[in-house]
Amino acid sequence: MMKPHVYVACRIPSETESYLAQHVQYRKWEGPGAVPYEVLLEELAEVDGLLTSGNKIGPELLSRAPKLKAVSTMSVGYNHFDLEEMKERGIIGTHTPGVLDDTVADLILSLMLAVSRRVPELDAYVKQGRWSKGDNEELFGLDMHHKTLGIIGMGRIGEAVAQRAHFGFGMDVLYYNRHRKPEAEQKYSAKYAEMEELLRHSDFVVLMTPLTPQTRHLFGRKEFEQMKPTGIFINASRGPVVDEEALTEALQQGEIFGAGLDVFEREPVQADHPLLTLRNVVTLPHIGSATAQTRDDMARLAAENLVSALLGAPQNVVPELRK
Ligand SMILES: NC(=O)C1=CN([C@@H]2O[C@H](COP(=O)(O)OP(=O)(O)OC[C@H]3O[C@@H](n4cnc5c(N)ncnc54)[C@H](OP(=O)(O)O)[C@@H]3O)[C@@H](O)[C@H]2O)C=CC1
Ligand SMILES: O=CC(=O)O
Numbered sequence: 001m002m003k004p005h006v007y008v009a010c011r012i013p014s015e016t017e018s019y020l021a022q023h024v025q026y027r028k029w030e031g032p033g034a035v036p037y038e039v040l041l042e043e044l045a046e047v048d049g050l051l052t053s054g055n056k057i058g059p060e061l062l063s064r065a066p067k068l069k070a071v072s073t074m075s076v077g078y079n080h081f082d083l084e085e086m087k088e089r090g091i092i093g094t095h096t097p098g099v100l101d102d103t104v105a106d107l108i109l110s111l112m113l114a115v116s117r118r119v120p121e122l123d124a125y126v127k128q129g130r131w132s133k134g135d136n137e138e139l140f141g142l143d144m145h146h147k148t149l150g151i152i153g154m155g156r157i158g159e160a161v162a163q164r165a166h167f168g169f170g171m172d173v174l175y176y177n178r179h180r181k182p183e184a185e186q187k188y189s190a191k192y193a194e195m196e197e198l199l200r201h202s203d204f205v206v207l208m209t210p211l212t213p214q215t216r217h218l219f220g221r222k223e224f225e226q227m228k229p230t231g232i233f234i235n236a237s238r239g240p241v242v243d244e245e246a247l248t249e250a251l252q253q254g255e256i257f258g259a260g261l262d263v264f265e266r267e268p269v270q271a272d273h274p275l276l277t278l279r280n281v282v283t284l285p286h287i288g289s290a291t292a293q294t295r296d297d298m299a300r301l302a303a304e305n306l307v308s309a310l311l312g313a314p315q316n317v318v319p320e321l322r323k
Pocket of ligand 1: 043076077078097098100153154155156157158176178179181206208209210211212214215236237238264270286287288289296
């Protein structure tokens with residue numbers, strides 16, 4: 001039987017390439033940087049499958065890929081999939097849930113600590129030779145242990161955050177989803193709360209929903225106003241879930257204590273973005289799952305997902321495209 005043809009548009013480790021080679025014929029983008037859109041369109045003309053990590057999968061691209069049967073993204077988020085278009089064309093879309101939960105949760109905890117204890121700001125203070133003797137109250141931060149954490153989007157990653165916060169830091173956990181999760185409530189003594197109640201009672205608010213039409217700008221002026229003035233806001237979901245103008249205002253006006261951001265409305269964020277000028281914001285370049293081990297695991301799973309889809313027994317299909 002002829003092996004299916006695949007294009008690999010993102011970096012994958014050599015072990016994963018060997019795995020792919022057993023099942024498919026593939027070509028790959030060798031870099032540097034991201035694959036240019038024109039190259040992608042050309043490559044897709046003849047392939048059955050695409051392995052990607054964030055290329056927009058929309059009508060133009062799909063219309064240039066007449067043989068395409070499956071797109072596998074090396075990410076758990078799949079807001080770059082045009083789900084309606086893929087459904088109409090019968091394209092299978094898969095993602096990589098689960099393998100990155102602990103790594104992303106670790107990063108979220110590091111943002112919570114970095115903002116509350118002002119780690120980057122104080123690192124700069126020391127390195128700039130501004131440390132003087134004596135107890136300087138201006139350098140004090142806020143405690144994280146035994147405070148209240150509110151998680152909006154208590155899914156796989158949200159639960160990994162709850163686990164660390166509750167058992168590691170003795171935090172009380174509130175959460176908001178569209179559906180309650182009795183098992184999570186039991187495991188982490190978590191309490192379900194409506195958004196407003198969660199925002200009013202939480203010392204730390206972690207946003208971890210997917211980006212969907214319903215969650216776009218879920219967080220705006222009203223939500224920041226409802227937070228405590230000592231509240232810390234963390235977003236590691238997707239940038240457009242937050243209205244960045246409202247967040248900037250809330251930070252400038254002291255409506256909240258600080259924010260930790262791994263994601264932005266436009267990525268890469270522009271160097272002159274107002275958020276980057278604020279002392280009480282800790283930023284990262286969308287790096288939640290980026291450890292060597294976890295990226296290897298994601299690449300392997302994405303490759304397995306693609307092979308499974310092309311060989312007729314698809315796994316890890318995104319919920320909206322399941323038959
Ligand atoms: N910064 C980074 O590097 C990374 C970012 N991510 C982002 O994190 C997201 C979450 O990943 P993961 O935990 O695996 O996903 P899950 O699907 O497991 O969890 C998402 C949670 O969000 C809730 N949710 C969905 N829609 C809404 C809504 N409209 N209002 C309130 N809650 C909602 C869901 O509950 P319910 O359905 O009951 O509402 C669910 O509990 C990904 O989609 C991705 O965008 C993921 C990995 C790395
Ligand atoms: O942002 C990363 C992902 O896996 O989604």
